[in-house]
Amino acid sequence: MHPGRSLHPRQFARESRAAQNPALRALIYSPSDERVAAVEQALEGFVLIVARSVRGLVETLIDDPPPRPQVLVVDIDLLSAGELIELHAVRDGGWCGHMISIGDVPNTLRRSLGIETVLAHEFSAAALYEAISQLPFDAATIPLPVLREVGFK
Numbered sequence: 001m002h003p004g005r006s007l008h009p010r011q012f013a014r015e016s017r018a019a020q021n022p023a024l025r026a027l028i029y030s031p032s033d034e035r036v037a038a039v040e041q042a043l044e045g046f047v048l049i050v051a052r053s054v055r056g057l058v059e060t061l062i063d064d065p066p067p068r069p070q071v072l073v074v075d076i077d078l079l080s081a082g083e084l085i086e087l088h089a090v091r092d093g094g095w096c097g098h099m100i101s102i103g104d105v106p107n108t109l110r111r112s113l114g115i116e117t118v119l120a121h122e123f124s125a126a127a128l129y130e131a132i133s134q135l136p137f138d139a140a141t142i143p144l145p146v147l148r149e150v151g152f153k
Helices: 009-016 033-042 054-062 081-087 107-113 125-133
Strands: 025-029 047-050 071-075 098-102 117-119
Touching: 025 033, 025 054, 033 047, 033 125, 054 071, 054 081, 071 125, 098 107, 098 125, 117 125
Parallel strands: 025 047, 025 071, 071 098, 098 117
Antiparallel strands: none
């Protein structure tokens, strides 16, 4: 950077993203309480919400009023086949945030759920922190206005 030259606001936001981003909200789900505790510890400093079921996860991302979580961290390895099917309701319901999965995810499941980041094999707090701290979210999600059709006479 040149002396005396100010940073563009987006450039500043991009550089500050390496640190914890308090504007980023993440929803965590795992059937294992130990895994939830490990994820919470790894993401200390972020706004975290813990879902207690897949149904609760879907309701939080689809039905809760804004601001909604922009990131979902889900422990795919521990989900049943029924929970995986139910998890698709997140995308079907219109949530288009970033999904991070922990565990091995087949490519077909990755595509159908729209999973952008996969942390396979052993859980690593450092890898999860790195993945989430690099995400390009720094503002609250807001609903877009829907224009009504106006009839002309």
